[in-house]
Amino acid sequence: MSTTVGGVNSYIAASNTNSTSSTSGLTSDLSIDDFFSLLVAQMQNQSALDPVSDTEFIGQMAQFSTLQQLQSLQASFESQMSVSMIGKQIKAIAYEPKTQEIDGQLVSYIEPVQVEGTVSKVSFIDGQTVLEVNGLQVLLSDISEVNG
Numbered sequence: 001m002s003t004t005v006g007g008v009n010s011y012i013a014a015s016n017t018n019s020t021s022s023t024s025g026l027t028s029d030l031s032i033d034d035f036f037s038l039l040v041a042q043m044q045n046q047s048a049l050d051p052v053s054d055t056e057f058i059g060q061m062a063q064f065s066t067l068q069q070l071q072s073l074q075a076s077f078e079s080q081m082s083v084s085m086i087g088k089q090i091k092a093i094a095y096e097p098k099t100q101e102i103d104g105q106l107v108s109y110i111e112p113v114q115v116e117g118t119v120s121k122v123s124f125i126d127g128q129t130v131l132e133v134n135g136l137q138v139l140l141s142d143i144s145e146v147n148g
Contacts, residue, residue: 035064082129082140085119089147092116094136 039060046052094115099108113136121132129140 032064032068078129078140079124082122082131085131085140085146086122088119089117090115090119090131090133090138090143091145092131092133092138092143094133094138094142096136 039057042052092115093112095110096113097108098111099106101107115133115136115138117134119131119133123130123132123137131138131140131143
């Protein structure tokens with residue numbers, strides 16, 4: 001049985017928005033240290049006549065804890081999804097390294113190419129999920145179609 005999952009690229013792109021996006025927030029680079037620094041700054045700069053209540057601080061800590069758990073869940077989901085791609089047929093954009101001589105100078109560049117084939121390997125490199133298809137590396141976010 002063969003099924004086609006279209007729109008994988010748009011789904012992954014939507015869930016992997018950068019930290020400047022206000023809609024996702026899941027990939028924000030805010031660490032627990034950053035959170036506590038902000039909390040201390042908030043406490044130092046609050047008005048003595050109108051201090052922030054304890055319940056607000058507890059609420060902020062609960063929200064941050066929830067955010068951390070969502071980030072962990074997203075990473076776990078992406079990891080499981082990518083490993084399940086081994087052996088599946090995909091269509092994606094890969095970036096092939098090229099070298100060309102221009103005016104006597106050797107110039108290296110990366111050229112995007114459409115790749116279609118079976119996923120043979122999954123790697124996790126610098127926080128990115130990378131699949132290997134026909135000897136080329138494909139980012140999980142560059143997949144446009146999956147057949148399984």
